[in-house]
Amino acid sequence: MSRSWLCLATAAMLAAASIVVLSLRFACMGWQALMPTGPDTWQITLVAHGRTVSADAQLSTVAPLELPTQHLLREDCSSEMLDCRAVDADGRHRRRHIWTLRPGQETGPFHLRCEFVVSLYPSRSQANRQTSLAYAPPQPGEYVDSELHIESDHPEIGELARAVVAERSQVNDQLEALYRMVSTEILNEPTVAGESRSALGCMRRGAGDCTAKSRLLVALARNRGIAARLVVGLTQSGDNTHSPHVWVEAYDGQRWKPMCPFYRHYGKLPRAYTIFTFDDPRLVRGRGIRHLDYGYLIEKITNDADSVGQSWLARQFLATSPHMLAPAERQLVEFLLLLPLAALIVCVFRNVIGLHTFGTFAPALVGLAFREQRYLPGLMILLAILLVGWLLRHLLDRLHLLQVPRTACMLSLVVMMLLGVVLLAQQLGYSATHYISLFPLVILTGMIERFWTQEAEDSTAASLCTLLATMAVAGTIGLAMSLTAVTRYLLSFPETLGLILAGQLLLGRYTGYRLSELLRFRDLLDSTGPPAPAVACALPNGALASSNGAGTLPSGEVALPDRIVQMQTVRLINTTTNARLGANL
């Protein structure tokens, strides 16, 4: 079997295998494969609007946490006026989105919208094996001190706590008694803006909203030496718009026990308690913003009937789906899954179209780095740095440096330029890291070197052409990869990698013409061969095959005289090749 056939067979097998897995997954999970919503999946929509009054206006919104009991399936944030950046610095207790004015955008009214899809699980279920630091046992001294609005060391609170706990010695019994007191004896009130919501105020008035009642319960527990904290999130009540709900978690020695003194749940919460953050009840806050208003909406998007998890196979597919990864890991997997696709696109550009680029996969990496639209101004900066770097490379050339130290020098110079860009952006009030992804740095150095080499060996025009081709390939890849549909599809059906590999294998044995060669050899099309005698090709044993004697040309195409040229050459070659063939035999 020839290599090409072997390659074709391998590719066919790979493709078949991935199609089988793909259709099996689709058969088991249906459209659920695109977003495996568990039995209990909720869509949360946040809408905020207001007026920015200064150029450094900043708004921070909180996103649902990734916890053993809840999994964030998707998040989409969009706004026309503002740029969004996820901050995961304190991922244990809070995931924030920071919104800032887009460059060139005037201050004025803004509107933003976030959508989260969250799957909730009744307990630490098999579907979500994430271990979360948020549910680790509290450190000594953690969650037991008095703080603003939670006056746990106030004598009145202490008196009440002692009275309620009385003789009970078990932590569980103490907690239950405290919960019962707060949930039944303190009246429920609606949230009214401007009302004090401290634990002490709530106790004195004998009434409070969910925040005040939860603070009171936390203060009482902490007074008795039990670690307790506020939990801030959303829950579904009767109507459709919701303000953040606050409840309590207390550590009973084994686990963090949830309790909601407002809606009266103890130990086990009903569904639709989505956790956003701990301790701080304000989910949206702004700086340099006026008339800020926001609202949440929580809707159930699955009913129990169409949830996955019926068959064993479906459960396996669900458990191994990249959708079930935590947001940070999921982003990494998204990027990894896109790499082979980008490599395939590079193969098409080079072997089918015939474009020359600087470096084989450098354009792919540049394209991937700039796949987010907000990086587009960064691409211009990248190009500018490339051209300045090339000028510097000319200066370096006078010093006749050895290759590796020279490349190191170029890297240092590129870093200096980038530093300049970052500092300049800071002066102008932009955050440069927001627009430049710094990772194609080393690629940039290599590209400058290649640019210079080609210029020296060919011409500046050829070098610029290659640069243009490189940018075109990078741009195409960036555009293709920026489509969320592509990412989501790959994340849902990772077995598509088999198809991509099959495509790469096939291109590996593609022996057809490149598109650029159609142009390169266009002059040969007009000529039906030179008006010269047949070109004979000398072969052993006196056999002479002329170029038109092999029968590859259709009849009447090139009718060259079938002249056999007897020559000294033939004899000479005959002797050498015969000797060789004889030796081989």
Add this chain to the structure above:
Amino acid sequence: MTASIQFRLINSLVEIFRPIINIGRLLRDCWRTSRRLRELGILGMNHRNAACILDYNPRCNFPIVDDKLRMHQLCRSIGVPTPELFAVFRAHAQLRHLTDALADHAEFVVKPARGSAGRGILVITGRTATGYQRQNGQVLSSEQLSQHLSDIISGMYSLGGRPDTALVQQRLRLHPAFAPYAEQGIPDVRVIVYRGQPAMAMLRLPTRLSGGRANLHQGGIGVGVEIASGQAIHVVQHNRVLRYHPDSGIDLHSLRVPSWSAIVAMSCRVAEAVGLGYVGVDVVLDALRGPILLEVNARPGLAIQIANGQGLLTRLRAIDAALARQDCSSRTATDEQAQAATHDAQAQSATQARAA
């Protein structure tokens, strides 16, 4: 009235679909062009890489052709003439003996052993009182020459910046037969050798435009040469067909490469010795020594097809077919021998049995 509305409607429809029609036409043209190229037997880059280089050129043999010193030694051992080697400098310390080593030679060429694209080559045409005179008239002092050799040894001109060896070689002289065709520089002959057989050849003539370098890319003239006779059959410069030399106006179709059979035989012998099945062998005709092997290229370019105005693939197929035929006939020959042998054995055992 209605007719004009209909006409406008059709027109606007055509306008809407025009881009699609144009793209369709473009694709059709591409398809036709590639079919025509295939009919003409033009070898494409992908086909060259997949079916010629990957299949017939084992990677382990590349270092031989990439190193001029190893090539020189190989050619010596198989009796193929190469430029005479005056001196080899492997280490900076050896440069102390530079003036002694070059004392006998007024003109020579300095080359890196693993250079590429002609970088680092220095042609010295004679001596002056102050030092060595370069081809372009510049005079180099002994220190400057030593510095250049030192740069070569440090690897400034080698691929990947690896330490290299500097060679001092004989300077080749323009063959009188080429004198009318090349004002400056020396023409060279490129022969494509496929599986030990010469497949296609061209002569590269340097021009004023190419600055004395026989490089098609930089404006050199490519002359397609008949493989059997060395007769020029087709001439191009910058992919355009020519008949007369742009510098001297001489008719290029009258050109016939001297010692052609020796050049072709030499190319085949070298290709066989380096163990590569698809190579471009570069040969230069020296005024005194005749054909001299310059270098072997394991990835010869495709421009030779443009120079010849013909496709290479047809020739490669013809060679494949002829070799298969020969393979077949030699195999039947061995089969016959084997049959004869078994026949003899049977006869022998029969006589033995009879004797018993």
